Amino acid sequence: MADTSVAYKCPNCSAPLEFQPGTQKIKCEHCDTELEAAAIEELYRAKELMAAQAADNEDIKWNKANAEKWSPEEVASMKMFVCESCGAEIIADGNTMATECCYCGHAVMIPQRFSGSLRPDYIIPFKTTKDEAMKAISEFYKGLWLLPSGFMTNNRIETVQAIYVPFWLFDSFVNTLASFHAKKIRVYTDGDETVTETSHYECLRQGNMSFDKIPVDGSEKMNNDYMESIEPFDYADMVPFTNGYMTGFLADKYDVDAEAAMPRADERIKESTIEQLQESVQGYESVECTDSAMHKIQGSVSYAMAPVWIVTSRYKNKIYTFMMNGQTGKVAGDLPVSWIKTFLFFSFTFGVFWGLLYYIIKISWPYVGEYVLMCIPIILSIVL
Numbered sequence: 001m002a003d004t005s006v007a008y009k010c011p012n013c014s015a016p017l018e019f020q021p022g023t024q025k026i027k028c029e030h031c032d033t034e035l036e037a038a039a040i041e042e043l044y045r046a047k048e049l050m051a052a053q054a055a056d057n058e059d060i061k062w063n064k065a066n067a068e069k070w071s072p073e074e075v076a077s078m079k080m081f082v083c084e085s086c087g088a089e090i091i092a093d094g095n096t097m098a099t100e101c102c103y104c105g106h107a108v109m110i111p112q113r114f115s116g117s118l119r120p121d122y123i124i125p126f127k128t129t130k131d132e133a134m135k136a137i138s139e140f141y142k143g144l145w146l147l148p149s150g151f152m153t154n155n156r157i158e159t160v161q162a163i164y165v166p167f168w169l170f171d172s173f174v175n176t177l178a179s180f181h182a183k184k185i186r187v188y189t190d191g192d193e194t195v196t197e198t199s200h201y202e203c204l205r206q207g208n209m210s211f212d213k214i215p216v217d218g219s220e221k222m223n224n225d226y227m228e229s230i231e232p233f234d235y236a237d238m239v240p241f242t243n244g245y246m247t248g249f250l251a252d253k254y255d256v257d258a259e260a261a262m263p264r265a266d267e268r269i270k271e272s273t274i275e276q277l278q279e280s281v282q283g284y285e286s287v288e289c290t291d292s293a294m295h296k297i298q299g300s301v302s303y304a305m306a307p308v309w310i311v312t313s314r315y316k317n318k319i320y321t322f323m324m325n326g327q328t329g330k331v332a333g334d335l336p337v338s339w340i341k342t343f344l345f346f347s348f349t350f351g352v353f354w355g356l357l358y359y360i361i362k363i364s365w366p367y368v369g370e371y372v373l374m375c376i377p378i379i380l381s382i383v384l
Contacts, residue, residue, distance in 0.1 A: 033200065035277035074119070074243055080253065088221050089253040090163070092246075100252065102161035102310045103221045104319070118254075122304040124165065124233055126249065126326045130160055133309040133324050140322065141333045158312040158319065162326060164246070164305035165227070166218035170211070172266040172299040176273040177206045178292035182284035201284065205277040208297075211269050215306070216261040218254035222308075223321070224264075229332035230325040233306055237327060241305065251305060251365040258301050265301075270294050 010016070015030035061134045081090045083101035090102070108324075128136075134157075182201040187194065213235050217227045227241045276287050307326025311333075312319055322333030 084372045091251040120305045121302045122238045126307040164251040165308045167215045167304045168261040170214040172211045173297045175295045181290045182287045216264045218256045219252045226323045226332045230330045
């Protein structure tokens with residue numbers, strides 16, 4: 001006779017569960033969690049479905065758009081420059097020169113014959129000018145109190161470059177199933193004791209979601225954090241690619257192909273899906289996703305160029321890079337921090353905190369307040 005028994009584990013502590021004839025419930029002897037038999041069956045069915053969806057998703061591939069190759073006439077009208085310092089490959093029309101690398105600021109760009117990349121499907125034209133980029137970077141500095149005092153006046157702009165950045169755009173329709181561990185905490189008084197009661201819940205959520213044009217940049221030289229920080233781009237302005245939009249501008253040649261960009265697209269889609277599902281788990285003190293599976297029902301990818309201003313500046317012999325969305329004007333970048341200002345800020349905050357604490361304690365417990373005041377120099381010497 002076949003063995004059809006199933007060993008269920010507690011969703012709270014993973015200890016074995018046992019059926020209790022008296023209560024007609026399944027109970028964990030380790031943490032006293034009690035579950036209805038139907039609930040534990042549903043939970044395990046959901047976990048089996050998650051495993052099946054995860055396995056199915058491995059077999060579903062992204063459908064690539066029919067990207068064209070450059071025509072012989074287009075190839076003849078384009079030039080490519082390679083930075084001998086960082087290896088960046090920059091594309092330009094026949095009348096545009098790349099004199100400095102927009103990524104590392106190196107002054108030697110070696111011209112080479114243009115070849116070996118796909119023609120973009122779409123392009124988002126530039127809307128902002130060089131002057132607007134410079135103004136936006138200056139506004140980005142303002143109000144940042146922890147900047148070194150001399151940064152605003154002594155940092156020297158090395159390059160201001162408009163460049164089209166290669167992007168892979170992913171469209172997808174997915175079904176996601178996720179399990180969340182939620183807690184409710186109740187505090188009450190029982191005689192002379194204060195009792196904290198924590199209830200644990202396993203919440204299941206499932207939903208279909210559609211994603212349109214999830215961008216993943218196709219350049220290793222571009223900082224992914226910066227690029228995602230200057231999103232979103234307005235795709236209403238995106239048009240089929242023509243060489244005319246390249247006139248007077250540079251373009252980065254992609255070195256991350258669509259295949260290599262797919263895991264990042266899957267990751268971004270899954271993160272967004274779980275975040276949306278988690279928002280539906282309400283009425284709890286804390287909610288944490290414990291397991292999930294995403295099933296991609298359909299997915300496609302296309303190749304596009306997005307406009308970015310790259311500004312590099314030098315301060316105390318260190319290069320700082322800023323990026324601005326060439327369509328919306330949104331800015332991201334790296335800034336130096338004044339350690340003196342940081343020390344003063346935290347010292348002031350620490351002093352205000354201890355001053356308020358001392359005042360409250362002195363009013364409530366006068367004798368204790370004197371001891372707190374005596375301890376402050378000792379604590380400061382340990383922390384600082």
